[in-house]
Amino acid sequence: MPTFRAPRGTRDLLPDERAGFDRLIRIASSLTQRYGYRPIETPLFEQTAVFERGIGEVTDVVEKELFRIAPRTEESESWALRPEPTAGIVRAYVQPGMQTLPQPVKLTTIGPMFRYDRPQAGRYRQFWQFDVEAIGDPGPAVDAEIVELGHRFYVEAGVEGVEVLVNSIGDGVCRPAYLASLVDYYRTHVDALPPTERERLERNALRLLDSKDPVMTGLNADAPRITDHLCEPCAAHFESAKAHLEALGVPFRVEPGLVRGLDYYTRTAFEFYVAGREGQQQALGGGGRYDGLVELLGGKPTPGIGFGLGLDRVALVLAEQGHPPAAVDGPLAVVAGADPDDTVERLRVATDLRAAGLRVRADLGRRKLGRQLEAAGKDGAHFAVILGDELADGHVQLRDLLAGTQRVVALADLARDLARAEQHHKHG
Ligand code: AMP
Numbered sequence: 135m136p137t138f139r140a141p142r143g144t145r146d147l148l149p150d151e152r153a154g155f156d157r158l159i160r161i162a163s164s165l166t167q168r169y170g171y172r173p174i175e176t177p178l179f180e181q182t183a184v185f186e187r188g189i190g191e192v193t194d195v196v197e198k199e200l201f202r203i204a205p206r207t208e209e210s211e212s213w214a215l216r217p218e219p220t221a222g223i224v225r226a227y228v229q230p231g232m233q234t235l236p237q238p239v240k241l242t243t244i245g246p247m248f249r250y251d252r253p254q255a256g257r258y259r260q261f262w263q264f265d266v267e268a269i270g271d272p273g274p275a276v277d278a279e280i281v282e283l284g285h286r287f288y289v290e291a292g293v294e295g296v297e298v299l300v301n302s303i304g305d306g307v308c309r310p311a312y313l314a315s316l317v318d319y320y321r322t323h324v325d326a327l328p329p330t331e332r333e334r335l336e337r338n339a340l341r342l343l344d345s346k347d348p349v350m351t352g353l354n355a356d357a358p359r360i361t362d363h364l365c366e367p368c369a370a371h372f373e374s375a376k377a378h379l380e381a382l383g384v385p386f387r388v389e390p391g392l393v394r395g396l397d398y399y400t401r402t403a404f405e406f407y408v409a410g411r412e413g414q415q416q417a418l419g420g421g422g423r424y425d426g427l428v429e430l431l432g433g434k435p436t437p438g439i440g441f442g443l444g445l446d447r448v449a450l451v452l453a454e455q456g457h458p459p460a461a462v463d464g465p466l467a468v469v470a471g472a473d474p475d476d477t478v479e480r481l482r483v484a485t486d487l488r489a490a491g492l493r494v495r496a497d498l499g500r501r502k503l504g505r506q507l508e509a510a511g512k513d514g515a516h517f518a519v520i521l522g523d524e525l526a527d528g529h530v531q532l533r534d535l536l537a538g539t540q541r542v543v544a545l546a547d548l549a550r551d552l553a554r555a556e557q558h559h560k561h562g
Contacts, residue, residue, distance in 0.1 A: 141259070143253035143260070150459045150460070150461065150462060153459060153461070153462045154452070154460045155445060157460045158445050159264075161290045162242070165287055166242040166266060169240075169266075171241060171266050172240065172241060173241075174226065174241040174242070176216075176219065176222040177216075177222065178245070179203060179213045179215050180216060180221070180225065181212065182200070182213060184221050184431065185214055185216070188220070188224065188398060188427060188430060189217070189218070189221055189398065190338070190398065193341065198250070199251050200214045200215075200217060200249075201215035201259075215248035216248065217248060218247055218442055219243055219247065220265070220440055220442070221431070223440075224427050224428055224433075224438065227269050227428065227433065227436075228432050232269075233433055233436065237269070237270030238269055238270035238271035238276070239270055241267045241269070242267070243265050244262065244263070245263070246261065246262055247260070247261055247262070248260050249261075256447050258446060261445075261446045262445035262446055263442040263445065264442070264443045264445060265440065265442045266284075267438060268280060268438065268440065269436060269437075270437065270438065272425070273375065273437070274372075274374040274375035274378065275374075277378070277402040277423060278382060280440065280441060281379060282382045282384050284406055284419060284421070285298060287443060288443075291452065292455075292457055293408065293451055295408050296385075296407070296409070297407055297408070298384060298385065299387055299389035299404060300386050300387070300388055300392070300403070301360070301361065301389055301392040301393070301402075302372035302401050302402060302403070303400065303403050304360055304363065304364050304365065304368050304400070304401065305367075305368055305400045305401055305425065307365045307367070308365035308368055312360050312363035315358045315363065317335060319356075319357050319358055320335050320353070327342075327349075327353075328345075328349055331347060340393050341393075342354070343357060344392075357391075359390040361388070371402070386404075392404075394420060398426060399423060400424060400425040400426060402422055402423045402439065403421075404421060404441070405418075406418045406420065406443065417447075418444060418447050419441055419444055420441060420442065421440050422440075422441075423438070463514075464516075465493050465494055465495040465514075465515045466515065466552060466555075467487065467494050467495075467518065467519050467552055468494070468495045468497055468509070469481075469483050469484040469487070469494060469496045469497065469518075469519045470497045470518050471506070472520065472521065472522040472523070474499075480496045481496045481498065483519060483530070483545070487519075487548065490549035492553060492556070495510075497510070503520070506518075507520075507535075511535055516534070516535060516556075517532060517533060517552060517555065519533075519548065519552075520540075524542060528546065529545060531543075532548070532551065
């Protein structure tokens with residue numbers, strides 16, 4: 135047993151898996167550029183109040199899962215690691231005056247999030263999210279645009295059968311009356327409620343709808359539906375968002391029980407699932423509209439909408455669907471030498487080739503040429519550059535390890551020859 139292990143609920147992304155993440159990050163960046171989102175980076179930790187206020191105190195994320203940083207005695211502020219990026223991004227939107235930029239401000243970020251959750255398959259204490267936020271657009275067209283962007287991310291990543299569940303959870307006008315009818319409903323079943331749900335009933339009844347407790351599944355099926363209680367503007371917004379989604383050909387289904395775990399959502403809420411795996415733990419990603427959040431964090435009243443897609447779960451589903459993580463590319467060439475001790479020349483030639491932009495490994499082991507070439511083959515290298523007697527008059531042997539051919543090349547032409555061969559190999 136090793137002495138130290140990664141903290142419970144975290145894991146190392148070893149090179150193949152990390153390369154798989156890089157691929158997802160490249161797809162996400164390419165998409166967000168096409169859709170006009172600009173990258174933003176906010177701190178991994180914030181004042182705890184940003185999350186308490188921005189996410190809501192009566193939520194699992196804040197009540198149970200927040201990674202709080204113990205304040206040092208000489209500092210009075212209380213911080214927490216970010217459990218999701220929206221609250222921090224909206225805090226940044228308000229703070230340096232992004233409110234005066236042309237609206238909407240469309241932002242994207244990718245990085246680790248932290249939740250002190252009970253670890254299990256697909257549920258970690260540190261996980262990655264790809265996130266977009268469009269702040270300053272009341273929708274409903276942008277709601278569909280964002281859902282379509284999320285769906286396209288899964289399609290381009292190669293995840294099969296992704297389906298979108300959508301709902302409207304109303305706004306400050308219609309939700310209070312709906313909440314009252316929800317509270318009435320649960321009160322008639324109060325004896326059946328688990329203790330946490332009973333306690334939450336008075337504080338935030340909406341949370342009961344998205345409870346993970348199995349006892350609640352049956353109760354929730356018969357609960358009043360928000361979509362039957364929407365005010366006229368919310369209903370019109372929802373109808374229009376759905377019409378836009380239909381026009382874009384995004385496969386979606388209305389799920390009246392979908393309320394999302396976070397307090398700040400209004401109107402459109404959505405989650406992405408692999409069809410047939412709609413269990414609580416299986417959401418690949420989700421998002422929604424948060425028209426009250428900017429004001430809640432001290433800005434002018436400003437509508438907004440966004441999503442967070444979990445990359446760890448995408449990687450898991452891709453593996454389940456039979457797609458191996460992306461392999462890390464081997465070097466284009468390995469520089470080997472007939473004189474096992476002459477590591478200076480091998481490293482010098484490799485350094486020049488790298489400076490010319492090529493992917494090159496120098497064999498720095500003091501071993502026989504045959505062993506160096508064997509290792510180059512195992513590395514997946516296309517070429518071996520062999521330094522021998524010809525080096526004295528500025529030449530090397532260039533062996534094509536794939537074709538099994540070899541020729542003499544002037545050192546001065548080597549970088550150009552290799553670059554050409556790489557182009558040829560890529561397109562041939
Ligand atoms: P949420 O804000 O809880 O809706 O999370 C958005 C997405 O982030 C989820 O759909 C998951 O893909 C991912 N996610 C949330 N929590 C975790 C976690 N503990 N471990 C891994 N992925 C997570």
